[in-house]
């Protein structure tokens with residue numbers, strides 16, 4: 031058995047303490063720090079995966095960084111700290127630098143994403159290539175120009191395995207049929223055929239991404255000798271492999287980890303199962319159900335440094351696992367502000383936004399970046415607010431404007447930023463180098479340009495492009511002129527000298543409007559920010575408004591909203607499938623982003639029932 035350092039007190043005691051009017055904040059904080067310290071020191075155990083569960087705001091990243099800073103491993107051994115997004119890995123690397131220990135993000139350590147870990151340490155060193163073929167990993171299929179066709183990418187499909195134990199490269203099926211193709215069966219068939227042919231061709235060339243990488247890893251680890259070699263090399267290089275945000279592991283990822291653990295690779299996972307919101311990543315038809323039976327966690331952190339106790343109490347009502355409410359220990363723990371419930375009626379979502387703004391004003395939360403409007407789907411936000419489109423527009427000029435606007439917005443993070451970087455890189459390479467038929471790295475290799483050189487050039491172009499409030503026609507001309515001056519004249523190359531086409535009717539509009547959603551006259555929403563719930567995982571804001579709109583668009587959407595609201599207000603999932611639990615978890619993630627002010631805007635018909643349910647659970651609410 032492992033040793034647990036300074037075990038935190040049992041939950042029942044904590045609950046009693048926190049409800050007591052004289053609960054001593056300093057005493058609670060001591061317990062919270064002791065629990066975090068336990069996570070920092072919890073040893074890995076051979077032969078199994080050691081698991082830490084932690085509530086929202088528990089300081090998971092902080093605990094992992096303290097472990098990395100303060101717990102050295104054996105001589106010449108490193109620690110792998112694995113996350114699920116490039117942004118999360120970059121944050122860990124940044125914190126190592128901030129602590130004056132930049133070497134902790136470098137060899138022999140590994141700080142990166144799960145996919146890059148599999149590639150760098152499981153697959154690449156051990157895979158053999160047929161003659162003339164070279165394996166190359168793509169972060170996403172979207173990164174290869176030949177994996178895209180008229181706005182559809184190979185990433186829009188799941189593929190089947192070519193044989194039972196093989197790799198998924200044949201028989202694509204849509205993850206979700208794009209709206210524009212919904213009623214066009216011929217085009218759908220065309221794209222399915224294109225995807226199958228293209229995937230097979232790219233696979234033969236040696237390109238590998240997501241699902242295929244997992245298949246290859248699993249297969250290689252399953253081979254007795256090769257599996258043993260991979261595991262023993264991992265175990266000698268890494269004293270431990272820490273996996274952050276482990277709730278995002280798919281059942282296939284779990285199977286890979288189980289193979290590693292069985293071969294004594296020391297593994298520690300840290301995550302919050304209630305925040306598992308990537309059910310759609312369960313790709314294979316033979317995948318285990320999402321909620322795999324897990325052994326009890328080795329340690330659970332139950333103190334929340336982020337939110338008020340009222341927000342923690344509300345979060346419990348959204349928790350499918352039924353875990354007790356967390357204990358608030360942050361600066362706003364005792365704020366008494368109730369949860370706001372705003373009824374949505376026929377006059378749309380604007381009144382709800384205004385009420386939320388007024389309440390944020392009253393609490394003196396003025397920074398727009400701290401007043402966050404969240405919804406399950408981007409379409410909901412588009413209806414409520416005008417701002418930059420979620421995805422790059424298809425016209426060349428509009429896409430460049432969009433990418434420039436996103437990359438210049440310090441608040442733009444995650445997937446959207448990655449998409450913008452890709453669009454921007456392609457535009458610069460198109461104008462500079464031409465021949466856009468291979469992914470970025472090969473394109474640069476072909477022209478003997480290093481990745482760093484290219485980054486400097488793109489950054490320079492980004493800074494030099496004109497202000498996005500210029501008329502679009504003028505912006506387009508100036509943008510090409512800037513690229514010509516900076517790339518052609520200074521760097522000796524320029525493959526395209528034409529202005530980016532700008533249709534007549536758009537020429538006099540401000541360029542930024544080419545990349546924005548429409549805004550009704552008189553509407554101003556500059557004082558708020560908005561995002562999808564999936565887009566703000568891991569973040570926090572002073573004030574959060576969660577929109578749960580009456581879904582009028584489709585039966586499917588209406589069902590999703592109804593199932594969610596029925597489940598929430600009845601205190602149990604009303605559907606046996608994972609759909610209800612997933613909707614609960616997604617809204618749980620939304621609610622737990624809030625530090626001080628939490629509001630829900632729901633269809634008016636649900637307000638009385640929701641208010642009654644929350645009050646019955648001792649959550650003060652205010653109906654607006």
Ligand SMILES: Nc1ncnc2c1ncn2[C@@H]1O[C@H](COP(=O)(O)OP(=O)(O)OP(=O)(O)O)[C@@H](O)[C@H]1O
Pocket residue numbers: 063066084085086087088089090091092302305335336567568569570622
């Ligand atoms: N020991 C501590 N003392 C003071 N503040 C802390 C402590 N631990 C964490 N915090 C603060 O609590 C907040 C939440 O921490 P963090 O974002 O790391 O939580 P998390 O566990 O990653 O949450 P989530 O899973 O919801 O994203 C941050 O503002 C962080 O600085």
